Amino acid sequence: MVNKKRRYDLDWFRVIAILAVYVHHICMPFNGDKFHIMNLDSSKLLDDIMVFFEQFRLPLLFLISGTGTMLAFSKRTWFQFLKERSTRLIIPLVFGIFFIIPPQTYYEYIDKYTNYIEVYKSGLFPTNHLWFIENLFVLSVVLIPLILLIKSSKSIKFINALDVISSKTYGILLWVIPLLIGTILLKKIYPDESKNITNLSSTFYYGYFFISGILFATSKNIWKYLKLHRKLNLIAFIVSSILFYTYYFLPNEYVSPYVSKSVRWSIWYVVCALVSWTLITTLLGYGQIWFHKKSELLKKCNEAIYPFYILHQTIIIVVGYYIIQLQMSISSKIVLLVFTTFPLIIIIYRLLIYPFKITRILFGMKKRDKFNK
Structure with a gap:
């Protein structure tokens, strides 16, 4: 039942999404939100732009x-799959927590430390941006029974029913309804914005996209319908975006006398989920036209993007700490941060990670002779 054909569009979107995460973290010190390092001045305009784009970077990933997990599972037993996930996720996560994240902690609390060793003495070892890897591993393991069920003949009627729903003009848009309901209900119990796996509102939200990827990988027809209805999904995305920013900029005093705080937050979760789902389904439709071909550039980017993700935030924080001290405009600092951190990440990758077996393992890369097999 699983479509095992390599999806170059998803490879491109993985690269693009992680580069979008990189750009997001480049801008974080300057948008007035809480980050590990903060510029003295901030830009409200930058924050207004970033709040929109942060709705779909991680859901897309x-x-x-989820799609990649299903494809990987189709080639392995559940035990082989668990071993492969552990090698490619747990090893980089543990290595990252003890060697990649500590510089972030040091520069975040630099006024409290007299030297770098005190970071280790403090016992403070957060996951920071590596929460994505942690959540991905937990979801992959916890959902093994679901994957086994979907792979079995018992799920044929369910998959066929999804195909029938998705074939309708608005069918794929209907997939957002369980996401809306689940998010609103769980946010009442778990209102925290934390990405911790124990925060079930966040885990459900991202898990829904993960499971959707699993189901997309199981059915060939859904990809056909994503492509067929891409224009309608685009219109839905434009409408959702208008609703998003209309509500975002709506003065609080216009609605607070008539609508409770709980309802206002529920409306916010709705517009956020609508933007996420409609854009992602639009991209998955148009991606089959834009990014359907294999290329050497994609092969190189696809191999490098995981180490790039693991490294990027630490490099941004270390270099950014010194850049935010400069007497420059916010835009100049952002440009300088890009032109210093991006080449540095690539140099570290090419010289210290790519050539060596041990560093490839630590950064979750496949063996060089097995890549893309």
Whole structure:
């Protein structure tokens, strides 16, 4: 039942999404939100732009990861799959927590430490941006029974029913309804914005996209319908975006006397989920036209993007700490941060990670002779 054909569109979207995460973290010190390092001045305009784009970067990654998980599972037993996930996720996560994240902690609390060793003495070892890897591993393991069920003949009627729903003009848009309901209900119990796996509102939200990726990988027809209805999904995305920013900029005093705070937050979750789902389904439709071909550039990017993700935030924080001290405009600092951190990440990757077996393992890469097999 699983479509095992390599999806170059998803490979491209994985690269693009992680580069979008990189750009997001480049801008974080300057948008006035809480980050590990903060510029003295901030830009409200930058924050207004970033709040929109943060609605779909990670959901897209989770959906792609769900699809990739199903494809990986189709080639392995559940035990082989668990071993492969542990090698490619747990090893980089543990290595990252003890060697990649500590510089972030040091520069975040630099006024409290007299030297770098005190970071280790403090016992403070957060996952920071590596929460994505942690959540991905937990979801992959916890959902093994679901994957086994979907792979079995018992799920044929369910998959066929999804195909029938998705074939309708608005069918794929209907997939957002369980996401809306589940998010609103769980946010009442788990209102925290934390990405911790124990925060079930966040885990459900990203998990829904992950499971959707699994289901997309199981059915060939859904990809056909994503492509067929791409224009309608685009219109839905434009409408959702208008609703998103209309509500975002709506003065609080216009609605607070008539609508409770709980309802206002529920409306916010709705517009956020609508933007996420409609854009991702639109991209998955148009991606089959734009990015359907294999290329050497994609092969190189696809291999490098995982180490790039693991490294990027640490490099941004270390270099950014010194850049935010400069007497420059916010835009100049952002440009300088890009032109210093991006080449540095690539140099570290090419010289210290790519050539060596041990570093490839630590950063979750496949063996060089097995890549793309």
